[in-house]
Amino acid sequence: MSHDVVLAGAGLANGLIALALRKARPDLRVLLLDQASGASDGHTWSCHDTDLQPRWLDLLRPIRRASWPDQEVSFPDHARRMRTGYGSLDGGGLMRAVSEAGAEIRWNGPVSSIDANAATVGDERLAAPCVIDGRGAQPSAHLAVGFQKFVGIEIETESPHGVRRPMIMDATVPQQDGYRFIYLLPFSPTRILIEDTRYSDGGDLDDERLARASHDYARARGWTGQEVRRERGILPIALAHDAAAFWADHAAGAVPVGLRAGFFHPVTGYSLPYAAQIADVVADLARQDRLTTDHLRSALRDFAIFRARQDRFLRLLNRMLFRGCPPDRRYTLLQRFYRMPEGLIERFYAGRLTRVDQLRIVTGKPPIPLSKAIRCLPERPLLQENA
Ligand SMILES: Cc1cc2nc3c(=O)[nH]c(=O)nc-3n(C[C@H](O)[C@H](O)[C@H](O)COP(=O)(O)OP(=O)(O)OC[C@H]3O[C@@H](n4cnc5c(N)ncnc54)[C@H](O)[C@@H]3O)c2cc1C
Known part of the structure; x- marks a missing residue:
């Protein structure tokens, strides 16, 4: 076997696992396989500084695209600034760190089949003692969800937009399609992400309508400029979850991680903090024991049941x-x-x-x-x- 760990998908969950593994066990040969041609620029992965253990904050801070010392929210009858720091990672930054940590990433590598012993790309079967599946969300009968849907446009404004800190929720906008708010991330004095977000019952997303709504919001704030990037998401919001039944269905095969395994904050659908916790479980196991698919399955199952109870x-x-x-x-x-x-x-x-x-x-x-x-x-x- 040419690798110790094969990770299907080079996204958030597997990226953090690869970082934590190489830090814990630099001798391990870690391979990530992704169908995309390179790191995604369709994401900014953000979270509150207090969502992360100080160790993780130290590890991620240097590779964050942006960090802010505080944040705010705004509602029709209440607005507030909070002293909690906030920060954003992007796909490029994370995958550069993964490579620099010594993991191998193969782009243009669609995994056509996967089991507990190997992942197959084209006609190559890549075997390893530990095989992890982080290929993104998949519906499960053991998880009932609502949806957080959004389209974000990043614009380069012609003059400074004047937003100093992340606006986590501006819910002063007309309420439509469930709970609606605008999320703002000011990456620079003239660069801002404007995301129209809805907490809705249905999982359909009208990209153009939400993008238009974000542009309308920008115009109403007096911001003119060029759209330089767009992101969209339909994130699960957990209404009910039976983690034991989920893991009973995954008693064989590669070990699922990330959204695929239901590891996300039930209310926000965000998974960065949970992904860091999972990466710790993987790294701790690698430090103490032989890292195999079945050892990891058992450790993650225990963690998932603990997390589901906690949530x-x-x-x-x-x-x-x-x-x-x-x-x-x-x-x-x-x-x-x-x-x-x-x-x-x-x-x-x-x-x-x-x-x-x-x-x-x-x-x-x-x-x-x-x-x-x-x-x-x-x-x-x-x-x-x-x-
Ligand atoms: C636009 C957007 C913004 C988000 N913002 C945040 C945020 O700010 N903070 C936060 O915590 N969460 C955020 N989320 C939610 C969630 O954290 C992300 O979706 C996160 O990327 C999920 O991590 P993951 O590792 O499960 O999947 P992903 O990061 O999506 O990784 C899955 C990877 O698998 C690859 N893949 C899929 N199928 C195959 C295959 N057959 N073969 C090989 N590779 C394959 C994909 O190309 C992808 O790279 C956001 C989600 C979206 C969509």
């Missing part, structure tokens, strides 16, 4: 948002949430809410009528609907 409350919040609240009132839940203490908001995004935090979120003036809240409690019926 149960976040899925309940989603059910309240999607099932308990009329689409045009969904923003009121977020508006109320953003009045909570900064530490609680940080723990929410990091997936580390305490029991006290959880109580604080659901008590007080109920965000939705109690009768509706009670109907949102059980997860099981949604999984049955989904099966």
